[in-house]
Amino acid sequence: MNALVNVIQQHHEEMPMRIMTCRQLGGPCDLRLSGETAEDVIKAQDRHLREAVGGGDPAHEPAHEEMKGRWRHPARSMGWYRKTKKAFADLPEA
Numbered sequence: 001m002n003a004l005v006n007v008i009q010q011h012h013e014e015m016p017m018r019i020m021t022c023r024q025l026g027g028p029c030d031l032r033l034s035g036e037t038a039e040d041v042i043k044a045q046d047r048h049l050r051e052a053v054g055g056g057d058p059a060h061e062p063a064h065e066e067m068k069g070r071w072r073h074p075a076r077s078m079g080w081y082r083k084t085k086k087a088f089a090d091l092p093e094a
């Protein structure tokens with residue numbers, strides 16, 4: 001049982017982190033967002049956009065609106081989502 005837990009933990013530690021920039025995700029800056037999955041970096045970007053716009057940065061507003069639109073219209077956003085997932089999978093491991 002302990003051995004199994006060890007295997008799972010080791011496996012988790014070996015999950016590669018990958019990095020995408022705000023710009024690669026449709027934003028205006030080069031902030032680096034890291035995650036183990038495309039969903040992680042998309043969520044990190046969503047948070048970053050909200051914080052930037054909340055902090056009064058107009059440069060991030062268009063990307064923020066697009067991101068909000070994606071949550072509202074997930075079916076229409078599948079193309080972007082798939083493209084982002086593919087770009088993420090093609091990244092070298094960080």
Ligand SMILES: [Zn+2]
Nearest residue numbers: 022027029031
């Ligand atoms: Zn940004």
